[in-house]
Amino acid sequence: MELSKEKKKYLTLLAEKYPTKEHVSREIINLKAILNLPKGTEHFMSDIHGEYEAFYHILNNCSGVIREKVQMVFKDTLSTKEQQDLCTLIYYPKEKLKLLKKQDVINDDWYTMTLRNLIKLAGFLSSKYTRSKVRKAMPEEYAYIIDELLHAQPDEDNNQLVYHQKIIETIIGIDSAEDFIIELTSLIKRLAVDRLHIVGDIFDRGERADEIIDMLMKYHTLDIEWGNHDILWMGAAAGSEACIANVVRNNIKYQNMSVLENGYGISLRRLLLFAQETYPHMELSDAVYYSITVILLKLEGQIIKRHPEYNMDDRLLLHKINKEKNIVEINGNEYEIKGELFPTVTKENPYELSIGEEDVVNELKFSFLNSNRLKEHVEFLYSKGAIYVCCNNNLLFHGCIPLDKDGNFQIVEFDGKLYKGKKLLDYADTVARKAYFGKHNQNNLDFMWYLWRGKKSPLCGRNIKTFERTFLDNEELAFEEKDPYYSYYEEEKTAGMILIEFGLFSPLSHIINGHTPIKVGQGETPLKANGKVIVIDGGFCKAYQKTTGIAGYTLIYNSHGMRIKAHQPFESIEKVLNENKDIESSSDSFETEPYRVMVENTDDGKEITENIKDLEMLLMAYREGIII
Template sequence: MNETDLALLKAKYPTKTALATELINLEAILNLPKSTEAFISDIHGEYDAFQHVLRSGSGNVKQKVAALFAGKMTKNKISNFSFLIYYPKERLTAIKKRYASNEELCQWYLDTFTRLISLLHFVSTKYTRSKVRKALKPEFVYITEELLYADLDSVDKLQYYSKITENIITLGQADAFIIATCHSIQQLVVDHLHIVGDIYDRGPYPDKIMERLMQHHSLDIQWGNHDILWLGAVSGSQLCLANLLRICARYNNLSIIEDAYGINLRHLALFAEKHYQDNPAFQPKLMHNERPLSAAEKLQITQIHQAIAVIQFKLEGPAIARRPEFNMAHRAMLDKIDYAKQTIELKGKTYQLENTCFQTIDPKAPYQLTPEEQDLIDQLTTAFMQSDKLRRHMAFLVKKGSMYLTYNDNLIFHGCIPVDDKGKFQTFRLNGKDYAGPELLTVFEKNLRESFAYPHTTNDQATDLLWYLWTGPLSPLFGKHDMTTFERYFIADKETHFEAPNAYYRLRHETWFVDQLLEAFGLDPNTGHIINGHTPVKKGQSPIMADRKMLVIDGGFSKPYHKTTGIGGYTLLYNSYGMQLVTHQPFTSRADAIANLTDIISTKRVVDQVSHRKMVAQTDIGKKLIKQVRLLKELMLTK
């Protein structure tokens, strides 16, 4: 023990009794069962579906209700009670309408109090009392603890407990108490949350998701490629900003920019209206249940979509030229076009272009922004960097986020680890040094944090690397050789649309390869798993690979993916008994879920089951506690 550690411990535990008390507490905690972790990936702005999964604990709440009340509740009653816990405020409104008399309602309240306290006790048994107390709402801590730890066999206190519950009702606190208790149950059912990337883009409410995550009691985030665009825009990357706006226009989500983050797009709309017309390739993609757009709305979005796409393609050329280390010269498109013939030459083959919108491009200087375009992108960059709400959300994303995480024997990252066909780490050369494997992810993270802390609009290296993370051939978040955005807009031949995936996506089915990765990141292949998002699991494919060591949990929260996946997403639960993969059906709507008790949990599949329950001592937190116990015991010897 060094002198600093010794001094700190002596100050915190000045007596032998204080030391002994802490040792007793810590060694007892080490013998509690491991708490439950939940893994969610690729939320893509689908706030209501995300909220439902979060409130239900990926189905864990209903599982606990069914286990506790087996033989006492019918299947229908289990569902009703579970939905009360998911949506207590809304369900209370509906339930109270059923009771004609106050006496009947009071009886329902008393029965519900008893059931909720029983469930709260059931889900809190593997936690210390102090941890349970932190999960209770402060205004009801005293009442809840009295009921939670009640000795119902004691005749002397039965009237005491009865008076507590009666007064909750007579003093008008019944609804507030139920809501508070339901929220405590939600928190205790899942102790820690892992978000495995892509909170942003496609869906309409990423801002609401961020607000909800900022209220969560315990979580971490592994950045996804779509999250990087928003981090990049706030850090001054005009390329990230242009891509972000293009995607919002493509999926009819420009309201996120204006309504959620207060960024005015009027100048962009006026510029687009002046220079662009209707174009079928740039019309917004609408989901089947979205409000139909008027002709004027549809035209405006189509024009904006073209304007920002052209600005993006213009910005790409100079970035590729100033960063030869990115090896992306083949992705600079505008100088490969024959503007007179409206053709382009790619890989020695000439293609006819269609749906073109090149009216602001000077064929002699194709990457030169017009003065209007330059002014426009500069204004937008300033607006993004100065949006207080967006900056607050991105600061949280940076604080809680990382490129990868090792946690309780699991290696968690969004996309891939770039490798060649034989599984050897591919190297990315930066400033004269080669980076590969874990070091590659670390250097990207270092540059991301630097860019966010010191925003630049002058295309410094750290900012350019943010754009590379979105689209670069060795980006662990993208995981493909090319992003064929240009080809998908303007070339009919679908062969040009193909985006060759990194060899990682083929090799991750192989046990030897997954073992190799786990070892490279310091984990034991005999107990470890890799958990990914990023790639939707198509119909007929399994998300469980490599002898159950590789788990891909992007089943498709995003509605555009539902046709491909046939489901509404995967989530993963990891408790003291092992891992369960949860399959979700597509979420209809919050209103439907509340009114009709429409759940989206369809199946749970055991991925890994342990022969002996995993205890806190076997977790990462346990390792820290064991080290602390050792230090405390050393200090005891000096007393």
């Protein structure tokens, strides 16, 4: 065997980890065995929009998978009520144990039965993983004991089963049963979902996006495809004044100021004082909303003027206002404005902030740039997120791939260069990182705003009409045209074109999309293009549930294929604990594979296969004496 200098150097380094033929052989055997295990279960969710309590429950019940597994394992041994009790204990172990203690239900027999049931369920869920992977998922302090209990086997005299029974008795006897139950339920949830994909829009509308991110930061394995609302907060944290104004306006509009003030310590004091002074005849909530909207339109106008390449001059309307007549000119026609709402807009410099507005923006900017918790959360979004992800033959992105009216990739120009398709998304990802981690370059900050609402932004996909929707009573003018992508993504040909653009040629490949709520109540389906496109925005956000008719989707991809679960609205954690009132979810298995999908068929499998090739080369180098 002949080796290049670079290859020999690499194998010499690899030999430090596997110093003998026996070490190499053992690892090759282990890796080849892993390739023949079923792939782990992936869950895909999108458009959570701050709905903390519902999302928290769905993470705890693993989108209904825990209940399915409990029914499967205990259908012949536990009653329906007992199965429900076990599920609720797995979802909320600390809270349920506290409640059961008050009800005087817990005794040694209950502990014994519960521990046995949890061990049996954990053993069932662990069967598709290597023992090593399961061990790594266990809490360190209990790993040895749990590992022993999961692998109990009957022998000639039942010695091992007696041994395991003694372990359980000892756990109860030393008052460790509660801690052990809590750790077992955590392991069960960890084994039920191997990887979580959040396909955009954690922020805005719902009350506590900050607590959702706290929860995701503790999750074992996940990725995030940034949504337009996520990029907006990321831009605000980077210092974009237009993004800051949009964030504040959104949270005022949806009455979620607590996430700003309590969640991130963002002071709104100066904005409130300015609004009172500027609109003294209004209710304070209305005054604040109109104040920040005018500030926003001015800041956006400044960006549009700085960047003619954005092609957004139609969004410049402040200079078309006639304050004497209280009208605005749009497309050569005049329209009446609702009330006298532009006291700070001057005819000479309509897009220039007043002194009071500048003070408001400066205080808000200071608060956003100096919020340690927001900094921590945004850096988490950068570390786990991207504009798009290719994973296990699927393409994940939140918004759209901009197309032209003929269904071809839209060509756009930035910094004197042309971009389309994958190159456009790669460019967007690069600039989004520079905007936060580089020096505060104004062009990069402006681009973060463009990603939020630009006409050809892959995260937006529509022409946002802030002025018309806020200040005019005209449905026709308020209509927001969508990118042609949202017409063409119904066609299998378009889906295939996009997948090929991203290097995905497998018949198992799909586009997994969020952003546009699916109107289930009107007969709309999340499956587009003969199942090649799956849109998973089912309305987690309460504001959308009248439109969608449901309360969110989870797409589940396991070794048997794909199915989508539609969730009904969540009532409360209190009802789960007291009445076992779980979220009702209907399941649609729309794609079943003829053969189980194994680790060998996944991205991890490709990496493992490459590792095996290197190890086989090292083994040959050992045998031929090239490496000692």
